Amino acid sequence: MATRTSQPPIAQTNRRRLPDGRTLLYFYLHLVGFIVTTLLLTWGLFALFFLALGGFSLDGFMIQLGNLTSRYIAASPDRVASFKHIFVAAHLILSAGLIVLRHHRILPPALANGSHDHG
Numbered sequence: 001m002a003t004r005t006s007q008p009p010i011a012q013t014n015r016r017r018l019p020d021g022r023t024l025l026y027f028y029l030h031l032v033g034f035i036v037t038t039l040l041l042t043w044g045l046f047a048l049f050f051l052a053l054g055g056f057s058l059d060g061f062m063i064q065l066g067n068l069t070s071r072y073i074a075a076s077p078d079r080v081a082s083f084k085h086i087f088v089a090a091h092l093i094l095s096a097g098l099i100v101l102r103h104h105r106i107l108p109p110a111l112a113n114g115s116h117d118h119g
Helices: 021-053 058-074 077-101
Strands: none
Touching (some): 021 058, 021 077
8 A cells, every 4th residue: 555645835835035126125115215204204393393483474484594594604613513413413303203103104014914916
């Protein structure tokens, strides 16, 4: 009596596959989009800050920006370096806060199990 041995098909083995180029491109494109929108939101928060300082009017906004630029141009190199450090610190704090609030958008949405992308 002969026994029949069958080997599992290759598709059923538990080998990990490396992601293909389209998947990597999609992931990096999504990540770059997340970074760019976070950067734009941060700049928008700076603009909102100056708009609030100006009493939420265009004239007040322009006066505040004019005041900032006139003081920046007249400042000594030490004060300019201090301003840049404060700006970088504020930018990092705002960016980190936005990333925490938008953490669910960092990774692209995953495909459901059993769903295959055939292009």
